Amino acid sequence: DAGVIQSPRHEVTEMGQEVTLRCKPISGHNSLFWYRQTMMRGLELLIYFNNNVPIDDSGMPEDRFSAKMPNASFSTLKIQPSEPRDSAVYFCASILGLASYNEQFFGPGTRLTVL
Amino acid sequence: AQSVTQPDIHITVSEGASLELRCNYSYGATPYLFWYVQSPGQGLQLLLKYFSGDTLVQGIKGFEAEFKRSQSSFNLRKPSVHWSDAAEYFCAVGAGSGNTPLVFGKGTRLSVIA
Numbered sequence: 348d349a350g351v352i353q354s355p356r357h358e359v360t361e362m363g364q365e366v367t368l369r370c371k372p373i374s375g376h377n378s379l380f381w382y383r384q385t386m387m388r389g390l391e392l393l394i395y396f397n398n399n400v401p402i403d404d405s406g407m408p409e410d411r412f413s414a415k416m417p418n419a420s421f422s423t424l425k426i427q428p429s430e431p432r433d434s435a436v437y438f439c440a441s442i443l444g445l446a447s448y449n450e451q452f453f454g455p456g457t458r459l460t461v462l
Numbered sequence: 463a464q465s466v467t468q469p470d471i472h473i474t475v476s477e478g479a480s481l482e483l484r485c486n487y488s489y490g491a492t493p494y495l496f497w498y499v500q501s502p503g504q505g506l507q508l509l510l511k512y513f514s515g516d517t518l519v520q521g522i523k524g525f526e527a528e529f530k531r532s533q534s535s536f537n538l539r540k541p542s543v544h545w546s547d548a549a550e551y552f553c554a555v556g557a558g559s560g561n562t563p564l565v566f567g568k569g570t571r572l573s574v575i576a
Contacts (some may be wrong), residue, residue, distance in 0.1 A: 351505070380563065389568035390506075390552065403563065438505055446563045447556035448494040448513060453505030 351454035353439050365427040368457045371420055372441030379437065380451065381414055381424050382438040384418075395446065403438045429461045464489040466555045467569070468567035474574055475543050483538040483570050485527075485553030494556035495525055497537040502547045504568065509551075512536060548574045 352371040359368055359407040372379050394404040396416045404414070411430070416422040426433055436458050440451040465488045475481050487493055494513055495520050498506040510521025517529040527538045536553060554564040 390566045392563055392566075395563050404559070414530065440505070445561045447561065448511075450497075450508045450511070451506070451564065453502075453507070455505050 349454050350437055351441055353437075353454035355457060357456065357458045357460075359462065360429055361462050362430055363428045364461075365425065366426040366433075366459060366461075368409045368437050368439075368459070369423070370422045370439030370454060372422070372439070373443075374420065374451055376441035376443045376452070378442045378446055379416060379417070379441040379442075380420050380442075380446075381422070382440065384436045384438060384456070385434075393424070397446075425460075429459075431461045434459055434461050442452050464493060464555045464557050464562075464565050466553050466567040468551075468553055468570050469566075470499055470570045472571045472573065474575060477545050479545070480541050481538075481540045481543045481572070483551050483572070484570040485536045485538065485567060486534050487555045488534065489555060491555060491557075492531075495527075495529060496554040497521065497525070497536075497538050498552045498554060499549050499557075500552065500569070501522075502538060506552060509538070512561070514567075529535075543572075543574055545574045545576070562565055 354369045379396045382390045393406045394414045399416045414424045436456045440453045440458045441451045467486045496511045497509040498507045509525050510519050512519045512529045523525040550569045552569045556564045
């Protein structure tokens with residue numbers, strides 16, 4: 348298995364531009380998580396899907412952030428408009444089964460820089 | 463709700479020395495406990511996990527962790543550190559309800575010197 352795939356690996360954009368991050372979970376996994384990692388805040392859970400349905404989006408910082416999971420093999424995290432404070436590494440992770448006790452498999456992350 | 467604290471932001475050890483990374487959790491019932499490792503430029507990888515039973519858990523790469531209910535701790539240990547162990551280490555706690563996402567600590571960065 349290829350593992351969790353994220354694209355792009357690096358993204359540099361200017362303030363105000365739209366940014367779309369992509370994630371392909373491991374085949375057969377039924378839950379998907381989006382995290383943001385910064386030096387100041389550490390690893391933050393943004394949103395989590397179960398069977399393609401958003402279960403908890405309380406971590407999404409504001410309306411500029413949105414996430415979708417149109418099918419079991421693809422998810423996007425969109426920031427519109429982007430701001431410099433959105434600069435971070437964004438991780439996608441997937442699991443098979445329930446979230447509390449099953450191993451999360453993380454992708455390599457997308458490093459976003461907003462100028 | 464559960465929470466987890468990693469008191470040490472950064473630890474430096476000499477290669478070959480022993481290592482202990484601290485993790486304290488808060489949860490009313492028996493938690494599910496995890497340690498993940500993040501190498502530079504990569505995502506997190508599971509080292510080990512505790513659900514129940516033997517309180518000393520063995521993981522990959524020669525790591526082990528001990529669950530101590532009385533101290534609400536789940537410290538990670540390794541008897542002899544290798545230079546390749548330099549990474550960021552995250553403790554995480556899961557709640558018993560089954561479908562509640564893990565709560566991660568802020569991580570401890572490990573540096574290894576010769």
